[in-house]
Amino acid sequence: MAGSSLDVLQNLPRITLANLRPEPGARKNEKRRGRGQHGGNRSGRGHKGERQRGTRPRLGFEGGQTPFYLRIPKYGFNEGHSRRPQYQPLTLKRLQYLIDLGRVDPSQPIDLTQLVNARGVTIQPLKRDYGVQLVDEGSDIFAAKINIEVQRATEGAIAAIERNGGIITNSFYDPISLGILIKPVPFFMRGQPIPKRMLPGEDMVPYYMSAENRGYLADPEEIQQARRALAQKYGYVLPDISKDELCHMLAMRKDVRQIFFGLSPGWVVNMPEKKILKPTDEKLLQYYSS
């Protein structure tokens, strides 16, 4: 450990400003062209021609023959790639790791805010991240009863969570709400009222309304049916949640327009004075409760 090296230090001269030097091999001298026997003469440019004279044609030019990048016809593989929603993957293995280390509290509903506070995932809403997706790598190890809310989930992940008696919901956050959800404190410091969460776009509505994906817009009865169907498909006994001690916590769900659990849209949070201001005007209340 550090003991023996500190003992060696006792017999060595005093460490002063004159004794410090970087590790041998840390600083390498840069190449300087045009100087000396090895850098000089032709300076690494070769002998005559376009190479030495720096007049080579552009990358991809094939001497006049139609180049490869123009022969191949265009096809929209990457069309609109920068507008496609991306979801940061979260494996069940990582989730179990976070719960085991105590960074995520399984006795409270697990939200994206909780995951980001535990530094389990890193979300960049400005890079078209629309949230987190649950991946079923590690589903055989997973053993925790949690109430988790993600933006996308694979069937295997849903099965793994429900097998252990937990609840999983897929909900949609538009980019602004996502930015607020990830970093609530800088948003509260701005002093703006909490906005209401927007509903998903046309193409995402069927995903969030289907019960197989446990969408937040789906019918609760259909979700129960889907739970039984999934239990039958994957071959496990569906545990009864209503008889659980934490059933009240597990049944907590956010309203469609709500971003945070305890706070409604329209409220203003005053961080320095630790106060919450609620609107009283009718029109505002009507707007925020729609």
Added chain:
Amino acid sequence: LFFSPQFASSFSSETALPPNLRLPSNLVDPDRLKRPPPPEDSSLPLIRKCDAALPAHLSPVRTWVDTLESKDSEPLGLTELHPDVFAVTPRLDILHAVETWQRNYKRISHANTKVRSEVRGGGRKPWKQKGSGRARHGSIRSFPPLKLNCGVSHGPRGPNSYYYMLPMKVRVQGLKVALSSKMAQQYLHVVDSLNIPTPDSQYLLELIRNRHWGESVLLVDVSQEFPENILQATANLKTVNLIPAIGLNVHSMLKHEAVILTLDTVRFLEEKLLWHDERYTFLYPFKLPYSDFP
């Protein structure tokens, strides 16, 4: 390699050092090393124990606690210092990196030379392209030997900043390594407080000479307000300096031979430096409030 020169001369008749001998200051002084670290079964009281929880495989570092009240007094007691701050692996490369960073990140070099377009004059072609027998030139200010006031092509250009930041944890580790190496080479001393009986500089110098602390001493206290006596005593001294604990840095620690910390400073440093070992990475600037960790 072990480096331990002797002060005594090789001639058996002469015991005193010759008067014109100049010794380098980082020679090991045998008088200084006469005080070994406190043994297990010493009678002095343990004044301070480590606040933070120690890992099971590490044991705290024990040091003497002195007073500045009288010139040659016995140590007051013992303190326990946290090993993760005062006994880390002596990474000299981190020390070097932090020291160069401290020197260079504030540096702005104002050296500026004029390019041939900025030197006054030189717009006209000095002589015609062909026929004069001389080399072809376009302007007087392009390069020597036309005129000596030519423009410099690749010289320093304007105020240049050498600002860069080392990661926070590297700078923290630099502080820990500096403290540990001072502790290991016995240049670190702990004092109960910086109260002196007299505002006399000579008193301080004799105290330092009696205790063989070294040539230059750095006194560190937690608060930014020091007792008046020590302020007056160190005001005219070049080699004895005061800093608050927030101002503690690797350069000052290496520049001064001995570093004296008070018990409050030790507590402050342990708290601040150990926090970085077990903290999350930041989501937003640390100035905004965090609820998870202080």
